[in-house]
Amino acid sequence: MPFAIRVEGLSLKKGYKLLISELNFEVGPGECVALTGANGVGKTTLLRALAGFAPPHSGSIRIGDDNSDDSIVASNSHYLGHAESLSPSRRVDQELSFQCAYLGGTAQTLAEAVGKLRLNGLLDLETRMLSAGQKRRLSLARLLMVRRPVWLLDEPMSPLDAEHRASLAGMMQTHLSEGGLIVCAVHDPLPFETRELRLVRAEIGEAVYG
Amino acid sequence: MALAAYPRNAYEKPMIISWLANPERFSKVFAPVRPYLAAATAILFVWGLYLCFASPEDYQQGDTVRIMYIHVPAAWMGLFTYLVMGVSSFFGLIFRHALADAAAKAAAPIGAVFTALALVTGSLWGKPMWGTWWEWDGRMTSVLVLFLFYIGYMALHASIEDEMRAAKSTAILALIGLVNLPIIKFSVDWWNTLHQGASVFRADGPTVAPAMLWPLLIMALAYHLLFIWLWLVRIDSEILSRKYNGLRARISFREGGA
């Protein structure tokens, strides 16, 4: 059975605020869903819930076939957030080899990712010396180092320049053509066919407890 | 192509697990009870205080026995409040009841005051009886540690801005404390037997004569009622301020724009 994400009756809260209520959607293999909507509407919250970081207030998230067990979600998906998950004092090659070993990649996939993202010239730098775009490319490496069906990306294009945006779009298309799934929060439309999931601001009723 | 799924109106009915766990209802039910509770507390205090000074002097301790009537209840309440906090935290953590979080938070300052009173009155009792303000015996040391727990609990709550997170972190702390308090008490007792030569207290404490039992009991009851009343007032305070913050959040959300 190929991979799919099924979200049923999902409600998510941030603090006392109910951000997302009774959301239903499905993502099938080879599909990319673009999350759109105004700031603060819950795009990041939704992505983090899909990654299993925050439990749903109600409803269910199923990834794969049967269940949505935390560890299964985690080991099937990559999550790339606003923070780059890099320690400023460590060198690029140290960070890459740590991520590769921790997530279960091999030396070969590491070398391939470095080649594809053209990180060769950065390897001996400490990550605090990198520009925002370079940091993002470094983060993207783990998508290639360790193959996982689900990519959860939070505005992946924003720090990149035009050239690297195109190459990331290429990466995403390749992933989709191999049967992968992408859920991606975006401000500008992606340069390939996607389904749009527009989140709208929920009208908050009474103060919500619990 | 847009997906057909849009978030619906986010109006949410509070989940009812048990009837009183609903903060609104809790407020409504207990608001009329509170004045009666306050009156009963006051009456018991007047009666208890009368008994405190109407009861005879102890043939050994003289008038200082009257310190016992407020020292012992304070110490009991210090422990009891911690138990209440631990149980509330347990419910808050396991069943995610907002009310349980409020209950635990509301109890902490009351417990801290009772524990501090136990320490101060104990010290004032110790000076005339044993000639020393402070004795590093097992009991006093344990109560001191309990007091530090309360301080830590309140400091942690104050230092985390996010209300939900603060509730969760302090609940975990309270539970660890609940598990650890007996161990700490044991270790302190063990340490005390190790250095027994220094101790002047009798291990079993003074025995209570029947004539002194009544004032002690009434004062203990008064302290309990005072705790319950203050606790209810403070829980309601918590509910009110959460409701206020919820409304504020709603307004900022509405006016926030994109």
Next chain:
Amino acid sequence: MIPAALALLKRDLSLAFARGGGPVLAAGFYITLMAMVPLSLGPDAQTLSRIAPGLTWLCLALASLLSLERLFERDYEDGVFDLLRTGPLALEAVALLKCLAQWLGTGLILSLMTPVVMIILGAPADAAGLSLIAALIGSLSFSLIGGVGASLTLGSRKGGVLIALLVLPFYVPPVIFGAGLMDAYVTGAPIAQALGLLGAYGLFALALSPIAMGAALRSALN
């Protein structure tokens, strides 16, 4: 799972030792603290040798507090936990490994110094072996309990002092058992009970702290 655990341990250790951060600092603090003892109490050998075991334990507990604040804070701020949570390890295991790395970087080194410090203060030299074992168990308990304190205060504004306030009451049992153990040894009393209690508390901390850290981290990170 095991390669992931090793990779994480290696990373945290290299971070701990980078630019002589934690370990050198803790060791320096430990020695300075011990040097203050004769300076404040006078150099009388008899007094010093009597209080040496207890003081050593007090200083060990205080020095163990030093690097706690940064145990989870940096990775929390850099968003590294987002990466760690998509790996094969549960958050409890991640926390435990981080504590272990922190202990290897500070507690272990403090423990190795403990017999030396104790002897300098006048404890008998034949107590060295026992004091090393006790310090190893004690400092591991300190690290684990300290990890709980660090996870609870994550993201709060007054990290350091608050951690000390939260954690020190829980340091009471190991300090009592550890100092009691050395006391018993020096006075020739049986040591089995104190050693057993110290070990039991260490195991208790080992069993309970990952659960507490996992819960606290989860609430901080979601």
Next chain:
Amino acid sequence: MDLDMGKYAFYVWGCYGVSAVALIGLTVLSVVAHRDRAAKLKALQETLAAEKAQKVDA
């Protein structure tokens, strides 16, 4: 009633005094905070209701 504490006056009255100050202080603080919050909430609710009424009028 025996209110003459003899040579123990300082200790006994000290205990009762400290306890009274602490418990009454705690009570006053709790009640005042409760009143403040109730008033604040009520004011906010009234502003909201007034706004709503205005909207309906308009």
